[in-house]
Amino acid sequence: MDKSAVVERLKEFGETRSGSDWSALDCATSRLVRRNPFAFLLAVAFDRGMPWQRAWRIPVEIDHAGCLDPARLASMDELDLMKLIDGLAVRPRYGSRQGAKTLSDAARLVCQRFGGDAGAIWNGASPAEVEKTLREIYGLGRGIASMATRILRDDFGCFKGQECQIDVKPDVHLVRVFRRVGFVKGDSANETIRVARRLNPEFPGQLDWPAWRIGQQWCHATEPDCAACPLIRVCARRI
Numbered sequence: 001m002d003k004s005a006v007v008e009r010l011k012e013f014g015e016t017r018s019g020s021d022w023s024a025l026d027c028a029t030s031r032l033v034r035r036n037p038f039a040f041l042l043a044v045a046f047d048r049g050m051p052w053q054r055a056w057r058i059p060v061e062i063d064h065a066g067c068l069d070p071a072r073l074a075s076m077d078e079l080d081l082m083k084l085i086d087g088l089a090v091r092p093r094y095g096s097r098q099g100a101k102t103l104s105d106a107a108r109l110v111c112q113r114f115g116g117d118a119g120a121i122w123n124g125a126s127p128a129e130v131e132k133t134l135r136e137i138y139g140l141g142r143g144i145a146s147m148a149t150r151i152l153r154d155d156f157g158c159f160k161g162q163e164c165q166i167d168v169k170p171d172v173h174l175v176r177v178f179r180r181v182g183f184v185k186g187d188s189a190n191e192t193i194r195v196a197r198r199l200n201p202e203f204p205g206q207l208d209w210p211a212w213r214i215g216q217q218w219c220h221a222t223e224p225d226c227a228a229c230p231l232i233r234v235c236a237r238r239i
């Protein structure tokens with residue numbers, strides 16, 4: 001199996017992404033998250049353990065509650081934040097206590113270190129610096145931080161010329177595809193990140209969206225739809 005052929009095919013498929021994820025969101029979510037950096041920060045901070053489209057809706061619900069203001073959220077205690085979360089139509093997967101910690105950390109980070117402007121976290125910073133900062137927020141791990149920098153690069157024009165610092169997010173779909181095409185043998189997140197760096201050193205994260213999408217749409221855990229998969233001609237099909 002020619003790994004470079006798989007990489008090239010993934011990159012080609014990645015070119016089809018343009019706007020496809022944003023169109024999967026409802027209009028209000030897409031508009032708010034694109035326009036409001038603090039909403040984007042909360043969308044990625046809550047993007048764990050639930051369908052991403054629902055997680056990204058949470059800032060809209062917070063906005064409807066009149067609380068999408070870092071200063072206001074930073075001034076609220078844990079009980080108030082839990083009450084706010086309990087009253088939302090879409091709530092974080094891991095409950096209001098953990099959600100309150102994430103919300104509090106994000107709001108305080110923005111207010112105390114970035115003058116109330118979430119966009120200042122990434123404007124003029126490197127991907128590595130941004131990932132380090134994002135990971136200070138409760139529940140926001142390495143994979144989500146990499147995903148956030150990749151989206152900031154692809155959709156918000158950040159980090160031009162610094163793409164070598166942006167990794168893949170080794171989620172379950174991406175790791176399954178990496179294993180089946182023959183890039184990795186097991187399920188190790190660290191190995192997956194290392195392999196993506198080796199195979200596409202100028203921009204490892206470029207492999208993220210295409211592999212994730214293929215895992216979601218065709219390379220299912222059971223009964224993968226190889227006949228329709230964009231990788232059919234190059235995949236080792238280690239199923």
Ligand code: SF4
Nearest residue numbers: 180219224226229235
């Ligand atoms: S060809 Fe089949 S095994 Fe290979 S990535 Fe596509 S769906 Fe998965």
